[in-house]
Amino acid sequence: MNSSPLSGPVMSGPSSITDVARRAGVSIATVSRSLRGLPNVSPVTRTRVLRAAAELDYVVSPAASRLASRRTGTIGVVVPFARRWFFSQVLGAVAAVLREAGMDLLLYDLADRVGREEFFDRLPLRRRVDGVLVISLGLTSAEAKVLRELGVPAAIVGVRTPWLPCVRIDDVEGSAKAVRHLVNLGHQRIGMLSSGLEDPTRSGTPTDRRTGYRKALREAGLAHDPTLEHLGAWGPDGGAEAMADLLALPDPPTAVFAESDEMAVGAMRTLRRAGLRVPDDVSVVGFDDHEIAGLVDLTTVRQPVAEQGEHAAILLLDAVANGPSEVPSEIVLPTRLIVRSSSTPPRIRTRWPGPAEGLPTPRAHER
Amino acid sequence: MNSSPLSGPVMSGPSSITDVARRAGVSIATVSRSLRGLPNVSPVTRTRVLRAAAELDYVVSPAASRLASRRTGTIGVVVPFARRWFFSQVLGAVAAVLREAGMDLLLYDLADRVGREEFFDRLPLRRRVDGVLVISLGLTSAEAKVLRELGVPAAIVGVRTPWLPCVRIDDVEGSAKAVRHLVNLGHQRIGMLSSGLEDPTRSGTPTDRRTGYRKALREAGLAHDPTLEHLGAWGPDGGAEAMADLLALPDPPTAVFAESDEMAVGAMRTLRRAGLRVPDDVSVVGFDDHEIAGLVDLTTVRQPVAEQGEHAAILLLDAVANGPSEVPSEIVLPTRLIVRSSSTPPRIRTRWPGPAEGLPTPRAHER
DNA sequence: TTGTACGCGTTATCAA
DNA sequence: TTGATAACGCGTACAA
Numbered sequence: 005m006n007s008s009p010l011s012g013p014v015m016s017g018p019s020s021i022t023d024v025a026r027r028a029g030v031s032i033a034t035v036s037r038s039l040r041g042l043p044n045v046s047p048v049t050r051t052r053v054l055r056a057a058a059e060l061d062y063v064v065s066p067a068a069s070r071l072a073s074r075r076t077g078t079i080g081v082v083v084p085f086a087r088r089w090f091f092s093q094v095l096g097a098v099a100a101v102l103r104e105a106g107m108d109l110l111l112y113d114l115a116d117r118v119g120r121e122e123f124f125d126r127l128p129l130r131r132r133v134d135g136v137l138v139i140s141l142g143l144t145s146a147e148a149k150v151l152r153e154l155g156v157p158a159a160i161v162g163v164r165t166p167w168l169p170c171v172r173i174d175d176v177e178g179s180a181k182a183v184r185h186l187v188n189l190g191h192q193r194i195g196m197l198s199s200g201l202e203d204p205t206r207s208g209t210p211t212d213r214r215t216g217y218r219k220a221l222r223e224a225g226l227a228h229d230p231t232l233e234h235l236g237a238w239g240p241d242g243g244a245e246a247m248a249d250l251l252a253l254p255d256p257p258t259a260v261f262a263e264s265d266e267m268a269v270g271a272m273r274t275l276r277r278a279g280l281r282v283p284d285d286v287s288v289v290g291f292d293d294h295e296i297a298g299l300v301d302l303t304t305v306r307q308p309v310a311e312q313g314e315h316a317a318i319l320l321l322d323a324v325a326n327g328p329s330e331v332p333s334e335i336v337l338p339t340r341l342i343v344r345s346s347s348t349p350p351r352i353r354t355r356w357p358g359p360a361e362g363l364p365t366p367r368a369h370e371r
Numbered sequence: 372m373n374s375s376p377l378s379g380p381v382m383s384g385p386s387s388i389t390d391v392a393r394r395a396g397v398s399i400a401t402v403s404r405s406l407r408g409l410p411n412v413s414p415v416t417r418t419r420v421l422r423a424a425a426e427l428d429y430v431v432s433p434a435a436s437r438l439a440s441r442r443t444g445t446i447g448v449v450v451p452f453a454r455r456w457f458f459s460q461v462l463g464a465v466a467a468v469l470r471e472a473g474m475d476l477l478l479y480d481l482a483d484r485v486g487r488e489e490f491f492d493r494l495p496l497r498r499r500v501d502g503v504l505v506i507s508l509g510l511t512s513a514e515a516k517v518l519r520e521l522g523v524p525a526a527i528v529g530v531r532t533p534w535l536p537c538v539r540i541d542d543v544e545g546s547a548k549a550v551r552h553l554v555n556l557g558h559q560r561i562g563m564l565s566s567g568l569e570d571p572t573r574s575g576t577p578t579d580r581r582t583g584y585r586k587a588l589r590e591a592g593l594a595h596d597p598t599l600e601h602l603g604a605w606g607p608d609g610g611a612e613a614m615a616d617l618l619a620l621p622d623p624p625t626a627v628f629a630e631s632d633e634m635a636v637g638a639m640r641t642l643r644r645a646g647l648r649v650p651d652d653v654s655v656v657g658f659d660d661h662e663i664a665g666l667v668d669l670t671t672v673r674q675p676v677a678e679q680g681e682h683a684a685i686l687l688l689d690a691v692a693n694g695p696s697e698v699p700s701e702i703v704l705p706t707r708l709i710v711r712s713s714s715t716p717p718r719i720r721t722r723w724p725g726p727a728e729g730l731p732t733p734r735a736h737e738r
Numbered sequence: 739t740t741g742t743a744c745g746c747g748t749t750a751t752c753a754a
Numbered sequence: 755t756t757g758a759t760a761a762c763g764c765g766t767a768c769a770a
Binding site: 030031032033034037044045046049068070071072073074 | 759761
């Protein structure tokens with residue numbers, strides 16, 4: 005092929021393994037072995053083949069290779085929302101690991117409920133990936149089952165799932181850290197801004213973070229006032245509305261813990277527009293350490309985002325290479341309280357029980 | 372194949388076109404035609420084939436299909452930084468269009484200079500995509516040439532490039548809008564925060580936005596004070612440093628235009644920490660309408676980000692389907708000034724020339 | 739409208 | 755260590 009004897013410039017297309025074999029004076033089998041670095045090839049032969057391949061600008065045809073080897077060299081990455089900060093961070097980290105490993109990254113963005121249904125319905129990844137990385141999707145057992153029908157290893161970021169290797173953080177504990185911080189500052193009426201009304205990813209994160217909030221309150225012997233636990237919409241606007249609602253209470257909180265930095269920032273906007281100052285009037289603590297947090301000096305709980313993607317990718321690649329391990333591994337990465345200037349001790353309000361009776365000693369920093 | 376007569380549950384693997392053909396009682400050619408919706412298939416036959424395929428859970432083998440058809444059904448998307456806001460927005464939009472079109476999205480994240488070199492060096496997309504979408508990379512002519520060696524259509528977002536269909540905005544004009552707004556408010560000393568010291572994407576955006584800044588100044592008859600045009604690093608930190616430098620001037624600006632919202636927000640942080648208020652002491656205007664802009668009430672110039680990705684993807688798909696058009700199309704989408712509360716008329720400073728002599732009448736809103 | 743048969747470019751199994 | 759050759763699963767002229 006591509007052998008137009010003595011002809012001029014023809015549409016020769018990319019050269020094939022046959023061309024390389026001919027040029028190197030060996031069989032295509034030897035070319036294949038040489039190029040893939042398999043043993044049982046004499047050094048001289050290999051050198052000759054490599055040179056011939058280079059001279060011809062030879063590139064293996066992925067299609068042919070996949071067909072013959074029954075491997076795709078591709079990892080499917082499924083994200084709920086490619087456009088949101090968290091997922092783009094994870095995606096970037098995953099991309100780096102996969103590139104390093106020479107794996108193609110096939111991106112599937114669910115985007116919405118319809119997309120999600122379509123995905124689990126038609127399984128567009130069937131026969132085209134060697135492994136699947138799922139980012140922060142709480143899989144129903146039906147979905148998990150369908151996913152296994154792909155017949156390839158999978159791993160998941162962010163949510164513990166039966167049978168799947170998982171990399172995540174401890175949302176309950178992380179949230180508790182945030183609330184403990186406020187408690188230690190002396191706050192007694194601590195609100196929570198949760199996106200409980202929606203959780204399209206079904207990740208369970210909103211629930212876990214509320215659990216952590218309650219846990220810390222309980223530890224501190226503070227009553228859990230349900231009116232302070234606000235369930236609203238996701239994101240800055242959700243946070244803004246939630247904050248507005250809390251401000252409208254007869255006895256508003258002196259501090260709020262937001263499920264995410266995005267919600268926290270929305271809350272800060274509401275406060276600002278209400279003429280209230282952070283942290284003087286209300287302390288605010290977020291979660292994630294979103295890039296925005298540092299910019300608005302928001303105290304928050306940092307989670308290692310990119311690292312979760314990295315670890316998950318590595319886990320998955322291992323499963324792809326060596327088969328799934330017996331007991332699926334679970335990696336829980338640590339969170340850390342980052343104290344900035346959005347949190348401070350409460351001002352003593354005269355209408356409160358007694359001036360600081362039995363209050364914990366405020367501490368400025370802790371972890 | 373997969374025909375183990377009377378045998379029990381065997382590892383049967385996915386069923387192939389042959390299985391479907393047998394089950395439907397037709398040839399594989401007919402199956403192929405039916406499944407791909409080609410004409411020249413009788414309705415009854417097609418129905419029978421489709422049912423057989425469904426019953427067998429048949430899915431075309433992409434590898435085999437690609438090998439035979441010489442098409443990959445895949446678009447390669449090249450981004451400089453998958454983790455940055457702008458690119459994740461574009462990526463999300465592109466993903467949606469490609470999914471709709473049934474195209475696979477092969478993501479390549481350059482991440483850094485090394486990644487970029489590797490990409491153009493080894494062209495990892497060779498033989499694996501039907502088209503390439505490049506996001507905001509200013510291609511050197513060498514890179515552009517290499518890209519054409521891929522032998523597939525390409526399109527680019529954000530930067531005008533010879534031979535490539537392109538979707539972008541007018542950065543010069545957009546920036547001019549921002550600065551005109553400040554001029555109209557009555558500002559005379561207007562600083563510019565530019566990331567001029569680095570432009571890893573070589574997109575030319577920093578340059579263009581500076582050009583727009585100068586253009587608007589010139590139009591307004593204001594002198595261009597080079598000390599007010601600050602070239603620094605990218606991002607919030609870059610903006611923060613730049614702002615600090617401008618504040619250290621003997622006669623600091625009353626307003627600044629930042630190359631991006633990210634830089635603007637960094638600048639706002641510097642101002643806040645310096646005890647200055649926005650917009651009372653200094654007006655700030657950004658560019659992009661990054662999600663953060665609305666949160667901090669930043670006046671900015673909105674560019675349609677997702678739309679650029681969408682249009683580019685559509686353009687590319689067209690080229691893939693119908694061959695590249697003679698003259699590569701160029702789509703320039705409009706920008707729009709979004710006035711929020713970070714910009715206001717300057718306070719009259721006594722040490723200035725004369726109180727408002729010859730100042731343009733401040734207008735609160737314009738586009 | 740349907741079927742036959744070749745080709746797509748590798749990998750992998752044997753035998754040499 | 756090397757070479758022939760049979761899969762791999764589908765698309766597609768061409769013939770029927």
